[in-house]
Amino acid sequence: MNRAALRRAARTEWGPLYGAVWGTLTAKRLRALPMTLTAVVLTAVFQIVQNQSWGFEPVQRLGSVQAQLPWWLALLRTPLSLFVPALDLPVWGALAQILFVFGIAEACLGMRRTLAVAYAATLAGTMYARLAIAIGPHSVLGLPPDAAKVIDTGPSAAVVGLALYVSWRYRAWFTCSVVVLAMVCEVLVKPNLAGKEHIAAVLAMLLLCLGDEAWRRRKAPQQPHPQRGQRSGAPATRS
Template identity: 65%
Template sequence: MRSSLKDFARREWGSLFTTVRTALVARRWRAIPMTLAAICLTAAFQLVQNQEWGYQPVQNVGSVRAEEPLWLALLRTPLSLFVPALDLPVWGALAQILLVFGIAEICLGRWRTLGIAYLATLAGTLYARIGIALGPENPLGLPASDARVVDTGPSAAVVGLAVFVCWRHRARWTGALVVVAMVVEILVKNNLAGKEHLAAIAAVLALVACVAWWERRQDRSEPEPGPGARSWKPPIRS
């Protein structure tokens, strides 16, 4: 039993663990500079928005609502990812960023991490408008009152990054568990945030399908070496 659990853990998390551990041992905190900057930015927004003078400026640069013009929402989306939700403890957002953004930055690189994070966040932002247009009668719809809900925080990005990293490192059961957890969230508490998480997952799964298709196409386009071909190695200089 113990041996089978070890084998499962090695298959599921071995590649991921090795990649993260190697980077942290070699470079320590220098392996995740973008993640540390994101944590500092999130903490700064939290500190400022809880001041009497700072709430409105933070709302002006990072608050997204579906009732606002789309161009304004798109303009605020990059910073909205780092504005913690006022009704949730900030330590939860900081822990999510440290864990998931940190792993993603090591495994995918900082620019891919940011790109996928913004794709997931943008998917949630656009879904809110579509869901409100569909109305509460539609299973995918939202009530009109959700148009006034402040939509900020890293949760959609965290979910999207978790799914992509699990796919890239073949942690299939972990990725499936993330998806199932988001579905259960909807069943327990059917709100805007939960449905935005599913929208983020759908967007990332579409990206996964595109990347997988492109990689298969690249593999097929590479010519196979002939039976007598040898792999070339550079000469060793003495």
């Protein structure tokens, strides 16, 4: 494949998404990403605090989620759990994921929808963890009882969900397929709690995307026709 063909493929894959992100950032600059920047700062603060002798316990009480916790407590901690870095992973990875994926999503979708999608993906993983432990390790869908004690924090499920939702919404089908394939490979190589939660997030986002697609198609007759050069189904503007 020559360079011209690669450029055409890249333009087809990422053109609408790039246009949406660049247009928003050009118009509003950093004011377009208040939630993303707040999330980066909050994650960095949690990382610093939880590594202090006095700070680990308060951070865990605020944002640590485990499958063995009562439902009400897990749900109460979930909003902050996205921004508590996982203890076994480098914090720069979480910061990079939030800045890049959350930033693109917020520029395209707006703050409220980005948060809604992120929490939907995270809650899908949280609910799956309890179901999988109840099923038990004898099933491919299950998890061993010890998984109930695993501290489940960090933005990874939200990042997976946002990447899938945004790529679907902007018709970046290759990117969408890569995200799904990467999560499948992850769980095949390492079928632990995190890997299976990511699959749960993928399934939840696929259902959400299909529902969103059906809803927008029902509204399509009431909307003006797409502008010339815009791919059918791709949003013309940030919603």
